[in-house]
Amino acid sequence: MRGTVRSAFWELRCRLLRAVVADDGMSTVEYAIGTVAAAAFGAILYTVVTGDSVVSALTRIIDKALNTSM
Template sequence: MYQVVRARLCALVCGMRAARRDAGMVTSEYAVGIVAAVAFAVVLYKVVTSGAVGAELQGIVQEALNARM
């Protein structure tokens, strides 16, 4: 029992050390993340500004403005 607990504790501590060594992102990872975020923003912009979605959003806003409490 003691050996199992000791092995798990050692694995946890060793894993934490490895995580500390590789805690940050390098410049290339930031660049890939930014490119992915921009691509997602472009796709989202295209979807929101499309005719069908725009009309639906306008209808929702009109309905909300005309609603009575």
């Protein structure tokens, strides 16, 4: 009986150590952080591109390209 308790204890201890040390969820966390960073970069890029200076610069470039004479 005593051997059974001891083996059950060691098995439980090994399972707990594996659960604490395991890093199976790391890839999920890395993808989540990458997704949040990409969304933040997209929001910043959208803010810059839709700003007045960028829109007016693009409008001038397009007008100049369309109004050139050959």
